[in-house]
Structure formats: structure tokens, C-alpha cells
Amino acid sequence: LLELKGIKKIYQQGQVEVPALRGIDLTIHRGEFTSVVGPSGSGKTTLLNLIGCLDTPTEGKIFFDNREIEKLSKEELALLRRYNLGFIFQEYNLIPVLSAYENVELALRLFDDIKEIEVEKRVKNILEAVGLADFAHHTPGELSGGQQQRVSIARALVKEPKLILADEPTANLDSKTSEEVLEVMVEMNQQLDTTFIFSTHDPLVWDYAQRIITLKDGQIAEEKSS
Amino acid sequence: LLELKGIKKIYQQGQVEVPALRGIDLTIHRGEFTSVVGPSGSGKTTLLNLIGCLDTPTEGKIFFDNREIEKLSKEELALLRRYNLGFIFQEYNLIPVLSAYENVELALRLFDDIKEIEVEKRVKNILEAVGLADFAHHTPGELSGGQQQRVSIARALVKEPKLILADEPTANLDSKTSEEVLEVMVEMNQQLDTTFIFSTHDPLVWDYAQRIITLKDGQIAEEKSS
Ligand SMILES: Nc1ncnc2c1ncn2[C@@H]1O[C@H](COP(=O)(O)OP(=O)(O)OP(=O)(O)O)[C@@H](O)[C@H]1O
Ligand SMILES: Nc1ncnc2c1ncn2[C@@H]1O[C@H](COP(=O)(O)OP(=O)(O)OP(=O)(O)O)[C@@H](O)[C@H]1O
Numbered sequence: 214l215l216e217l218k219g220i221k222k223i224y225q226q227g228q229v230e231v232p233a234l235r236g237i238d239l240t241i242h243r244g245e246f247t248s249v250v251g252p253s254g255s256g257k258t259t260l261l262n263l264i265g266c267l268d269t270p271t272e273g274k275i276f277f278d279n280r281e282i283e284k285l286s287k288e289e290l291a292l293l294r295r296y297n298l299g300f301i302f303q304e305y306n307l308i309p310v311l312s313a314y315e316n317v318e319l320a321l322r323l324f325d326d327i328k329e330i331e332v333e334k335r336v337k338n339i340l341e342a343v344g345l346a347d348f349a350h351h352t353p354g355e356l357s358g359g360q361q362q363r364v365s366i367a368r369a370l371v372k373e374p375k376l377i378l379a380d381e382p383t384a385n386l387d388s389k390t391s392e393e394v395l396e397v398m399v400e401m402n403q404q405l406d407t408t409f410i411f412s413t414h415d416p417l418v419w420d421y422a423q424r425i426i427t428l429k430d431g432q433i434a435e436e437k438s439s
Numbered sequence: 440l441l442e443l444k445g446i447k448k449i450y451q452q453g454q455v456e457v458p459a460l461r462g463i464d465l466t467i468h469r470g471e472f473t474s475v476v477g478p479s480g481s482g483k484t485t486l487l488n489l490i491g492c493l494d495t496p497t498e499g500k501i502f503f504d505n506r507e508i509e510k511l512s513k514e515e516l517a518l519l520r521r522y523n524l525g526f527i528f529q530e531y532n533l534i535p536v537l538s539a540y541e542n543v544e545l546a547l548r549l550f551d552d553i554k555e556i557e558v559e560k561r562v563k564n565i566l567e568a569v570g571l572a573d574f575a576h577h578t579p580g581e582l583s584g585g586q587q588q589r590v591s592i593a594r595a596l597v598k599e600p601k602l603i604l605a606d607e608p609t610a611n612l613d614s615k616t617s618e619e620v621l622e623v624m625v626e627m628n629q630q631l632d633t634t635f636i637f638s639t640h641d642p643l644v645w646d647y648a649q650r651i652i653t654l655k656d657g658q659i660a661e662e663k664s665s
């Protein structure tokens with residue numbers, strides 16, 4: 214599904230160069246449930262942003278479904294992100310003026326071929342699955358940290374894309390709620406063959422991962438498959 | 440140091456009432472190292488915001504150093520927050536245009552009796568203690584999630600206030616970095632008698648806490664002292 218070759222990312226900060234990724238080679242197959250782990254600042258979010266086509270690498274190539282991302286036009290990239298990718302951001306990135314329901318519904322609005330009644334069913338089902346049925350009409354400012362995080366999760370899952378990138382999805386959740394959310398993801402992975410790549414510090418997520426990739430200082434230090 | 444009597448907080452959401460705290464009685468003594476735990480949405484942030492004088496309860500009284508918070512004037516409240524309280528926000532709340540160094544320094548700038556050279560020393564020391572010496576000149580947008588969180592921690596600690604309220608301070612940190620940050624807090628607690636109240640889902644923080652208060656659905660369900 215995904216192939217990364219020689220990926221480097223160097224942030225330019227005035228005169229200073231900050232190397233966030235120093236050469237990453239990685240292959241991800243369809244249906245994987247993989248976790249990227251590593252210390253704070255090791256490059257996990259940078260890696261997920263590159264795979265999620267939200268940023269471009271300084272060096273190296275990325276292939277999504279055998280298509281080289283760099284060679285895609287802006288329109289093709291937008292279509293790829295809309296239909297094939299779901300992103301759960303570390304900072305949630307919810308739209309403050311929309312309710313939880315509207316934030317999740319918006320992700321489906323961009324699909325022009327789904328009927329209204331089907332959209333409503335899918336949005337309600339996913340909000341219920343992450344435990345937010347009673348908070349559908351709260352805006353982000355009227356939700357707790359972990360509730361906002363779950364809206365961000367619901368918004369990515371409702372699209373049922375090929376690949377979901379989850380950046381620290383359980384950081385603000387207690388262990389029971391984390392398990393409920395992970396169970397929803399495992400079910401999607403098993404029933405729809407949805408590929409999941411997590412960035413996480415949460416040992417609970419490691420237990421669910423079939424494969425653990427350890428990043429240290431911008432490089433892959435270790436890989437383990439369970 | 441702190442006394443809460445019959446505290447209730449009901450959020451008004453249009454016509455709907457959302458009870459976040461349903462009657463909390465709590466006494467916190469000087470020098471405590473206490474954790475508030477509970478599921479996502481149970482009322483932890485709401486409780487910390489009330490203790491931190493960032494919000495007012497719907498019902499009940501709060502006493503800080505035997506002074507009733509509600510009876511204080513706006514100026515007295517601001518002075519109390521400036522000199523006696525440090526707050527580590529769940530969403531960090533850093534100032535985007537300022538560097539890590541400037542965000543931390545700003546907290547000390549409000550103290551008019553500290554010399555320039557002393558301010559510089561304290562800011563540098565605390566950034567080093569949380570592992571961010573090399574990132575002092577990055578703005579929040581140029582920092583990872585966990586690095587931003589540590590700036591927010593440094594900003595509260597540098598003030599050396601009587602009470603520090605830490606809302607999920609390790610949510611985006613790996614376990615090694617979490618331990619380093621907790622060690623800094625334990626040292627402040629032992630050397631300066633700084634009182635710490637945490638809100639957390641992180642089992643690692645529970646191990647450091649002398650007292651654990653469990654919130655469920657807006658009420659104290661259990662209290663344990665180790
Ligand atoms: N401004 C608001 N308007 C309406 N409801 C609110 C508002 N702020 C918070 N709430 C609700 O109050 C409840 C408690 O929220 P709070 O943020 O205190 O929870 P929490 O324990 O900190 O959760 P988390 O662990 O997810 O951060 C939640 O159910 C939330 O939806
Ligand atoms: N825009 C930027 N400019 C300069 N440096 C940056 C920028 N964005 C990130 N960095 C740096 O790149 C490194 C990697 O950041 P990244 O966000 O990928 O880490 P991370 O592994 O996700 O960390 P965390 O677990 O704390 O979220 C960090 O040291 C960070 O300071």
C-alpha cells in the first residue's frame with residue numbers, strides 16, 4: 214500500500230537546520246495495524262504528516278498504491294486525501310464553530326455519492342461507537358479534552374478510508390475509553406481491511422499493534438512484529 | 440491550603456444543563472502531591488479550573504489560604520493567580536508568536552522584583568530540566584506536541600508558586616520524558632513545599648502521587664492515600 218524510500222525531512226528555522234527525519238525506508242502492506250513509537254521529538258508526527266501528504270519530504274520518495282506522491286497534481290493529491298486517507302491529529306484540529314456531529318458529518322459531505330439518510334446513519338453510529346452520543350450537539354469548546362479527541366477519531370473513521378493515520382489518538386483518554394476506541398479500530402481493520410498507522414506513547418496501543426516501529430532521533434532504531 | 444465546600448458546576452448549553460460537578464467537598468494541605476483521576480468527561484478539568492480561579496462554581500465555596508475566592512476583588516484574584524498559582528493547561532495555551540524561552544520568561548516578567556540576570560538563569564535552568572535546552576528559540580509551531588507540553592510545564596514551574604495545577608501534563612510524553620518531568624516536580628515539592636494537584640490518565644503519575652482522588656460523573660467516588 215505504501216512505500217517510503219530514503220525519506221529525509223529537515224526543517225529550516227532561520228539559519229538553523231533541524232533534521233527531523235534522517236533517512237527512513239519503510240514498506241506498509243494493506244491491512245496492517247502498525248504502531249510508530251519513540252521519545253518526544255523523535256519524528257513521529259513528521260513521519261505521519263509526510264505519509265498523509267500534508268507535507269513534502271526534503272529528500273526521498275513516497276509511493277501510495279504504487280503511485281509516486283510527488284508526481285501527483287494538487288487535485289489528485291486532494292482526491293487521494295479525501296477518499297483514501299483519514300487523519301487523527303495530535304491537536305485534534307476540529308472546527309470550533311461546528312458541533313461534534315457537524316465536524317464528523319463534514320468529512321462525509323465531501324463524498325458526493327452518499328445519500329443524506331446514509332450520512333446521518335453513519336455519523337450517529339460512529340459517535341455512539343466512541344461514546345459521544347449524548348454530546349453530538351456540543352461544540353469543541355463545550356467538550357472535555359478526551360471528548361474532543363474522540364470527535365477527531367470519529368471524523369477519520371466515518372470515511373472508512375484505505376489508510377488511517379492516528380497521531381497519539383489515546384493521549385487524553387482513560388484506559389477504558391482507550392480500549393473502547395481501539396476495539397472500534399480493530400473491527401474496521403478486520404472487516405474492511407483498513408490499514409492503521411499509529412504514533413503513540415500509550416503502552417495499551419502497543420498491545421493491539423501487530424508491528425511496532427521504533428523511531429529514535431529521526432531514524433528507525435528497531436522493528437518488531439508480533 | 441485549599442478547601443472546597445459543596446462545589447457544583449453546571450454548564451448552560453442553550454436550553455440544556457450539563458452538570459460537570461455535582462457536589463464536591465475537598466481539603467488540600469500545603470505540600471501535597473495529589474492526583475485526580477477519572478474517565479474522560481468526569482469533571483477533572485472543570486475542577487482544576489475552579490481551583491485555579493479560571494472559572495466560578497455554580498454553587499459552593501472555595502477557600503485559598505483561608506480566604507474565600509468569591510469575596511476577592513478582580514485585582515486580588517489576578518495577584519493570587521500571578522504569585523500563588525501555576526497552571527499547566529491540557530491544551531498547553533502557549534503564545535504562538537513567542538519562542539519557548541519567551542513563553543517561560545513571560546511568566547516571570549510579571550514579577551517586578553526579580554533581577555534580569557536572575558530571570559535568565561531561572562528560565563534557562565527550567566528549560567534544561569525539562570529537556571528543551573536545544574529548542575529554546577523554537578516557537579510552538581516549530582515544536583513537537585510533547586515539546587510544547589514541556590514548555591507549558593516549564594512556564595508553571597519557573598514561578599515557584601505555592602500551588603501548581605497540572606492538567607494531564609504527561610499526555611503527550613513518552614515514559615522516560617514523563618519520569619524526568621515528574622522528578623523535577625517531586626524535587627520542587629520536597630525542597631520548596633510546592634503543592635501539586637494533577638489531573639491524569641497516566642498510570643505513571645499515579646505511582647508518584649501520595650493521594651489519589653477518583654472522580655466519576657462529577658462526584659468524588661473514592662479517595663486513597665499511599
Ligand atoms: N463549556 C461547556 N459547555 C457544556 N458542557 C461542557 C463545557 N465544558 C465541559 N463540558 C462538559 O462537562 C463535562 C466535564 O468536562 P471536563 O473537561 O471537566 O472533563 P475531564 O474529566 O477533564 O475530561 P478529559 O479527561 O476528557 O479531559 C464533559 O462531559 C463536557 O462535555
Ligand atoms: N516547523 C518546525 N520547525 C523546526 N523544527 C521543527 C518543526 N516541526 C517540528 N520540529 C522539530 O522536529 C522534531 C520532530 O518533531 P515531531 O513533531 O515529528 O516529533 P514527535 O515524535 O511527534 O514528538 P511528540 O511525541 O512530542 O509529539 C522535534 O525536535 C521538533 O522540535
Ligand SMILES: [Mg+2]
Binds near residue numbers: 257258259303
Ligand atoms: Mg507528535
Ligand SMILES: [Mg+2]
Binds near residue numbers: 358484485606638
Ligand atoms: Mg480534561
